[in-house]
Amino acid sequence: MDIQAIMVGAGPVSSLIVLRPRTAHKDEESIKLPIRIGVVEATIISTGIEGAPIKRPMTHDLLLSCIHEMGGSLNSVEIVDVRGTTFYARLNISCESGRHIEIDARPSDAIALAVRQGVPIFADEQVLKMATMPDFEAVERQEKEHEMEDFHDFVEKLSPEDFT
Template identity: 55%
Template sequence: MLRRMDIKTIVIGGGPVTSLLVLKTSDGDESDAASLPIRIGSVEATAISMGVEPAEGSRPMTHDLLKNVMEQLGGHLRSVIISRVEGTTFYASLDIINSAGEQVLVDCRPSDAISLAVRCGAPIYAESDVLDVAGMPDFDAIKEEEQEHEMKEFHDFVEGLSPDDFNVAGPGEKHA
């Protein structure tokens, strides 16, 4: 089963510090929300960032070139699929629709696929198996769910209060 993913964080490392891309499930199933951290190179992290927030007037990069060639040939990127993980290596496919309307799957690195996806406005998906093996719980969603539960408990507590619960003495009365 495919799960829709959004880019949550891009950390561009330098020198000995590795770069990191974190994807987050966005298919509405908060009870099963997960994050998918993928280590990538700093050049790849920069390419993704440049696709997310393109600089005005900049010359096309390799991923821009691929997008332009694909479109000039009558095709388009339908989606990106992170299909499997082996150890710390992730595998992805470009789901391309060619000029004849046929689906073509092209094997590629997730960083290249995501860099192209952000330029094309194409959705990113991950196989559930990949999330099961390499995903982490979405701690933000867990925290939000906990806060909602605490607020409901507090609301129920307040709604159940009566004046007798306060044991307040009126003017001139003594506390019991």
Template identity: 55%
Template sequence: MLRRMDIESVVVGGGPVASLVVLRAREPRDGERSLQLPIRIGSVEATAITMGVRERQGGRPMTHDLFCSAISALGGRVDSVRVTAVQGTTFFAQVDLTRADGERVSLDARPSDAIALAVRLEVPVFADDEVLRTAAMPDFNGVERDEKAHELQEFHEFVESLSPEDFNVTHGDQDGE
């Protein structure tokens, strides 16, 4: 089964620091915490993704822009991209296309290239559930938000359970002693 993903962040590393794209599951299922899928990519690919997110003025087309133009010029369209598998630290993806004659085809791709196309063409990104089971990690910011909301709910329930008698405090004898 596939899960819709959003780009949480892109880290453009350099030197010993790896570049990453972090995908986040759009909608958690059955009480699960939000999941993040970190995928290590090259710095050039990280830059290509960020360039696809931000509008560029002028300039010559980059490789991913050229590929998008070629698909369109041939009468095709990209429908979605999918992160389909992971083996060790290597992720695999597919670009789902519809040709001019209506036939659907899937192209093998690196996730970084597939995501770079997806951001340019504003098509959905999906990840296979098995990939998420194998390689995802919890969204720790989401975990913290959930814990704070739970604590606030518990405090609210406590306050709601109080009665005026709970505050009836006597300070000595009523006769002034």
């Protein structure tokens, strides 16, 4: 998945990150996975994307440093589940010993780590089926086509007597 947009909210308005498939097939072009996150988390992800230099390590930078210093590497992150409006993610870490570790994480933290480390973000198929946004453009096209069909049917049923 790629980050399509990050919307930073203010006050009572929550922030949102929208993910989309990296290489979309024709039937996947409209898939968008919106995940509500906090304002601070949206800012942290944005900072990671921008690659802005920081004077001191932020929490996510510290965690990556700890993983590396202990001989591990972050390979990918996955959005693995959604229950109601709560999403669940997992960090996939490999150790020098060859051991693979999966660590439960909030999606915002997982994505913040992924953008800093440059690793892929994956989303489980079930999550995509349950939580993707509808393709509003396709819905609008279908509605217009339906209206045109209705209008065409109406015109076809008109007779000269209808105009007198």
